[in-house]
Structures are given as structure tokens and as C-alpha cells.
Amino acid sequence: MKVIGFDTEWCLSNEDDDSEVNSTIKCATLHLCDENTCLIIQLLHLKSIPVSLLNFLRLPDYTFVGVGIKENLDKLEKHYGIRCRNAVELGPLAASVLKMPRLSACGIDELALVVNKLNIRKDRPLSVVFKDWGQYKLSKKHAKLATVNVYSYFNVGCKLLAAD
Secondary structure (H helix, E strand, O other): OEEEEEEEEEEEEEOOOOOHHHEEEEEEEEEEEOOOOEEEEOHHHOOOOOHHHHHHOOOOOEEEEEOOHHHHHHHHHHHHOOOOOOEEEHHHHHHHHHOOHHHHHOOHHHHHHHHHOOOOHHHOOOOOOHHHHHOOOOOHHHHHHHHHHHHHHHHHHHHHHHHO
């Protein structure tokens, strides 16, 4: 089984005009990470979803891990028709494997600290704004935030699934 960190970032998107009345929340980016590579896919700027991405997310030997992954996948299916075959929510997995029920509702900061003894807060830029994820050109801060999060999902997922 191959573990892949999975995350998304959402932003407000104005469908037809610049008024906030017609704004909807859309998935701006999809982040994937294995042991050596992190990939940021700007879904908001694609004309269509590549078939290769749809097929990849349905591979039976891959397990996609993340925090809020089930909710993200529900929204991705609704907005883009994207489905994922094997998705694992890290909080409940950590709670079960480590027999610490409180971890079920924790975010990646707490999970990385408890599972891998890593404080990722110091590596995460804090000045990235929700609406900025929809920009055509992402900043280095966007890339760093995306990779710190999704790489942490990968690391925590690998350790927990190996112990399960």
C-alpha cells in the first residue's frame, strides 16, 4: 500500500461578475504528497479535470490521508466529479491506533506533535489569506504552507498505518 498526503484549499469564486452575491466557494488547489514529491494542482484554473488525476485517485493500492479529507472529497465530488477510492481521516485513525480518543478531532499541528514529535507551527507561514488561493500565480508562502501541511499528512499517515 502506498500512502499519499491529500489536502485542498478553497476560495471564493465569482462565477459571472465581481459581486459577492454570486460568489461561491470553490476548490482552488489540490495538494498531493508522497515521500519525495509534493504536487499542487490549481483546479480553479483548469478547463477540465485531467482523466489521469481522476484515475490516480481511484487506484486501489493507494491510500490518501488527510485532516478533513472526507469533507473535502464530498465537496470535490459535488463541484468537480472527483472521487477517491481509499481515503483515511487522520484524527480518528490516530485516536484508534494510539488509543487516545481526544486525537479524533485534532488538526495536523497536534497530530504531528503527538505522532511524530514534530512541531510544524514554526515552519508554517501565517500570512496566507483564504481568498489568495484563487490567484493564478501562487506565492512561495502558498507553496510552503501547502507542502508543510500535506507532507505532514503523509508522515503522520505512514506512521499510523504502519502501526495499525
